[in-house]
Amino acid sequence: MGAVTTPKQDRSRLTRARLLESAVTCLAERGWSGSTVSVVAEHAGVSRGAAQHHFPTREDLFTAAVEYVAEERSAALRRLPRPADTHEAVATLVGLFTGPLFRAALHLWVAASNEPHLGDRVTALEARIGRETHRMAVELLGADESRPGVRETVQGLLDMARGLGLANLLTDDAARRERVVTQWAAILRSQLTDSSQPVDSPQPAD
Numbered sequence: 001m002g003a004v005t006t007p008k009q010d011r012s013r014l015t016r017a018r019l020l021e022s023a024v025t026c027l028a029e030r031g032w033s034g035s036t037v038s039v040v041a042e043h044a045g046v047s048r049g050a051a052q053h054h055f056p057t058r059e060d061l062f063t064a065a066v067e068y069v070a071e072e073r074s075a076a077l078r079r080l081p082r083p084a085d086t087h088e089a090v091a092t093l094v095g096l097f098t099g100p101l102f103r104a105a106l107h108l109w110v111a112a113s114n115e116p117h118l119g120d121r122v123t124a125l126e127a128r129i130g131r132e133t134h135r136m137a138v139e140l141l142g143a144d145e146s147r148p149g150v151r152e153t154v155q156g157l158l159d160m161a162r163g164l165g166l167a168n169l170l171t172d173d174a175a176r177r178e179r180v181v182t183q184w185a186a187i188l189r190s191q192l193t194d195s196s197q198p199v200d201s202p203q204p205a206d
Contacts, residue, residue, distance in 0.1 A: 016054050018044040023065040024072075028103040032111040037061055059117050066108055066118060070125040073101050077136045086192070087185035089140040093157065094181055096133065097165030106169070133158060143192055153191055157184060 022044035026035040037058050041051035055061035076096065083089035096102065105126075112122035137154050138145060145151040164180060167173045 012054075015044075015046055015050060018046065019051055019054060019061065020065055020068040023061055024069055024104040025100070027062075027065070027107040027111075028100045031107050032115075035062075035107075059115075062108075062111070063118065063121055065104075066121050066125060069101060069104050069108060070129055073105065073129050074132055076101060077132055080136060080140065083140055085185075086141065086189045087182065089137075090157065090181050090185045090188065091178075092140065093133075093137050094161040094164055094177065097161045098168045098177075102165050103169065106166070141188060141192060150191065153188065157188065160184060 019040060022040045023035065026040050026043055030039065037051050037055065038048050040061065041048045044051070051061070055064060073096075080092055083092055108118070108122055109126070112118040134154065137143075137158060141154065143150050143154055145154070160180070164173065164177050168177070
């Protein structure tokens with residue numbers, strides 16, 4: 001019985017997927033300036049010629065990588081487990097901003113600020129991811145955004161999580177991050193469960 005061969009079309013798809021995964025990894029590890037087509041091809045274990053067959057230019061490669069990162073981040077959102085409590089929900093959301101996908105996305109943001117051909121694409125996809133992340137945060141927290149201040153509190157949580165992710169790029173910030181997560185969970189529990197008084201509403205005069 002002969003060896004099973006992979007159809008040419010399937011091999012082509014696998015090569016493309018490996019290149020995109022490697023583009024993301026190289027962005028996360030080396031940044032924009034260190035992520036050339038040659039570097040990505042070597043990391044993916046394919047020839048430069050094969051890489052250029054799929055992506056003739058660096059711009060083609062990283063424009064596709066922008067879409068790949070966006071789709072992977074969307075998939076990560078859809079896979080989030082149902083948290084047991086508010087603390088776990090906050091920790092889960094913060095975790096979205098401390099992994100390799102966030103690191104790669106950050107490098108794409110920096111590249112987009114200097115590369116006009118990436119700017120519009122990155123901006124549009126980030127807006128979509130931002131909406132999806134906010135919607136998922138509301139769902140995980142069981143938040144009622146019809147109450148004054150709740151939407152802003154959820155957005156503040158996501159902004160804080162992004163900041164913690166940035167801090168984690170420079171050093172292992174796990175211990176401080178856990179303290180911040182605990183405090184934010186307490187704030188959210190108080191705000192999301194106290195429906196007796198709208199946020200920042202004036203108190204009645206004596």
